[in-house]
Amino acid sequence: MSHRVPIEPQRVDAPLTQSATFLVLSVTESPDAIRTVRKAVAGIDDLTKNVAIRDLSASFACTVGIGSDIWDRLTGLPRPTELHPFRTIKGGVHTAISTPGDVFFHIRSERRDLCFEFERQLMDMLGDAVAVVDVTVGFRYFDVRDVLGFVDGTANPVGAALPASVLIAEEENEVVAGGSYVVLQKYVHDLKAWQALPTEQQEAIIGRTKFDNVELDDAESGQKSHKTLNTIEDENGEEYDILRDNMPFGTPATGEFGTYFIGYSRRLWVIERMLERMFVGNPPGLHDRILDFSKPLTGTTFFVPSSSLLASLDSD
Template sequence: MAREQLGICAEANLHASYLLLNALEGQEAILRQKLARIPLLLARLADHFSEAQLSGVVAVGADYWDSLYPGARPQGFKAFPFIANDSLALAEIWADLLIVVRSDRQDVNYIACQQIGQLLKPHVDLLEQLQGFRYLDGRDLTGFIDAPQNPKGSLKRKLSLVDPLNQPVFAAGSYLYLQRWHYDLLHWQQLEISQQEEIMGINKIEGTLLQPPRLLPNSHALCSRLGEESNPPLLLMQNMPFAEHNSHGLISVGYASEPDSFSRLFGYQLGYQHASQFHEQQPARQYDLFFDYCHADLCAAFFAPSLSFLEMACRPDAPQ
């Protein structure tokens, strides 16, 4: 039975580090070996710093997958759906690898990232290292509870991990989508709380859904539910705020068991009724109201294979 990477369904932590890496040319064989060692490295540190609740995820970019693992590709695995949309600036980052490290101690994250860097340094270039942190009681910098509809319990695994019946080779893997959102807090904080609530579609204190007529059809909450309160979530979200200098916002990481889950959600938020409408000139409906107060400057799609796949792929007899 395939074993998932422990960081995918882990409980929320206080700190996170995100390493975006580009592989040097011709390093695929050694990288297959070393990527399989990273979960072992993290497990060793997790045992040593048991109170820190350390976990992590190793993921491979859509445009690098075939170079690293040419023998098989996850179904429907595509680069970030870049959408020409006048209302929202998007920029895809060309990262070959993403490594996420999360724990309740920033010093433990530092140690883990340092050791991962030492392991991979001869074979990769570090594009960017992002840092996230838990804010108050799981809120983002708008003051609202982040992703209040996030799945819990066994539903986490169902939404985030590939079903072995659908893709036996990639069972327990996960489609991962990374975005960095910058918030316009100057204008956001000038709004009345009632205005903020109608944009978000939820109560600011409890995080419960507003009732009509205050619940607007293109509020952030309803757009995240594809327009219907009864719709279940499509992804498992692991978002964390970031703040540095005059830049602040949210690092959004979504895990999905199906390749089209993110496209369905993000397309709906942009105003498209269906993901197939992305190439049309105009969306069919208004976009998510919260997009007037944020923009994404980093977007990328990855696949986080199972521990079993990472171990199998680095064997000498693995299909290439």
């Protein structure tokens, strides 16, 4: 990658970096809130360049997502076909909860200080137009592992399959062209209970070996692994991929250990089906056993517009 220029705005496929900040905000009822937020997101490219130029080798990038409840007032544009609030999924044992969120900023860099500086300048611009719903700082853990000890993101699409899986095609309509849906869930882990399991049992739950990340077959009992439940195929056997930029977060001193799930997709239904299979089970009743150790604290959905559409929002 060239270090002469910053990463293009709204690049959902920006590199996985050492640090990331996941910032979910709600728009307040202050008189100029909509105008302030609209101006901020429309000018996000300039703010990004202002921070990225300080170290072009740090792969700084920011992706902005807009939520369903604020879309009409913030953009005044036709709605993306699949955009709706995150749907609560209630299984027999576990529930994927839905939480608020109007605007999302996925801030990432090889340097934590650049993420910090961008967040500081952004919040100065937004002021009392927004309230913080959640802010989580993620970090890369060893060779892209989660805190459960397994490699995360192995199934991500590569090459030509990446834009085909993540970006909406030009022919759908000019509002959504080049955009993507993104789903967020903040999971906390019961690490003590997880570590009490034998490695073989952990591997059966995940569907891969822990040390060398080799794919495993599911048990004959009918209980499917996390890997299998997150594999979505249509009736013709065509597999639908998503792009995961998951990151660990936490503080051992407070006993907090977690994974921030973030999935980008051209088709929102693909991620929703994954979650249904995890929480309800396939067949129903055989839920993803990782949920016995991982609890979602949030659940939100956003649409990530193209950079040109985002920039046009402040054209008036």
